[in-house]
Amino acid sequence: MRFRHADAIWSAHPLLAAGALHADGIDGTADVRVRVEEYTSRARERLAGGSESQFPEVLAWRRAFARMGLRPTQYRCASESLLRRLRKEGTLPRIHPVVDLCNAISVAYAVPVAVLDADRITGPLLEVRPAHGDEEYTTFDGRTEHPAPGEVTYADSAGRAHARRWTSRQSGHSAVGDRTRRILVVTEALHDGAADTVARTLETIARELAAHWPVTPETTLIDALDREFTLEETPQVS
Template sequence: MQILVTDAFWELFPAARIGLVVARGVDNTGAEGQPAALLAEAIAASAAALEGADMASHPAVAPWRTAYAQFGAKPSKFRSSIESLLRSAQSGRLRSISPLVDLYNSVSLRYQLPCGGEDLAAIAGDLRLTRAAGGEGFRTIGADRDEPPAPGEVIYADDAGAVCRCFNWREA
């Protein structure tokens, strides 16, 4: 399997910077431990720093709203993962999910940039950061119906369909 960024993506975002970490042999079981503690610290720090903040104009959020608008997504409907995390931390709704998710959510909050993760064993073929043709299969975790991306939407896709929609909005 390869992880690819297509020309269609670079044409829209030529100055984008992308970071990637591949972790193998991760034990993502257990509810307690250091990742949960790191997340709790990040939530507390974020909530204090964000008190009374206007999220739409926040320096970590506004560029994502602009990026989403560039590919036709309404930023108030499709919120970037960092905006959703910051809003959840601000309101006290963010909770522990699993050690790995807690770890990357704590990094996202601490550095105010979106981080995400995929189980590479579940990827069919190559993983591509690209723009949707439209109609790629996509079903969010726990959903009972398909919600395919719109043509031109920035997605992560594999050979089976969209893995993550609207850049970093929602995962399958």
């Protein structure tokens, strides 16, 4: 299966930098609490100096959302939402060791990190692109939604949408759970210095996954010149 951003995304967001990771051998047994606390502590220290809304990483996504016709205070990128929750509540929700670890790394670097169950994606292509309007998105409570035409989503070859409003909200269909074994992780950024931040974020995720699970993550940095990441073909899921 291939993962890529459509030409329309690169045209509209030429400063985009992204990274993708594939790992096989994940389960829900690893104890990541110490590492989660370390990364969330880094984020708390930064938040002590000012609100997440002023972080360059977040401001870049707010500008992108505004250009897409979205109110940035109504629809936030995933990292801003997590940072906001961390600032208000002092902690992040516990969901699954892989998700908890990636959420903590996301707030530490202030960039969105999406973690998808790779076996819940229908190949041969997962593409970040403007929606046609007929894609199906499954909420976490099982409802079906259809992204508006032009809304940026992660769309697979079966027409299933795995995100709403690009980096705002993931799909319940491909959410990591107890049965997850293979994951696709994507991190994206738009700020000045995005390529360096994405590289460090991806390196950190790969190192932590390898330290907690018997996996050898495959990683690729994605930019306007090198736009695709290829991982092993996933089973077709209805």
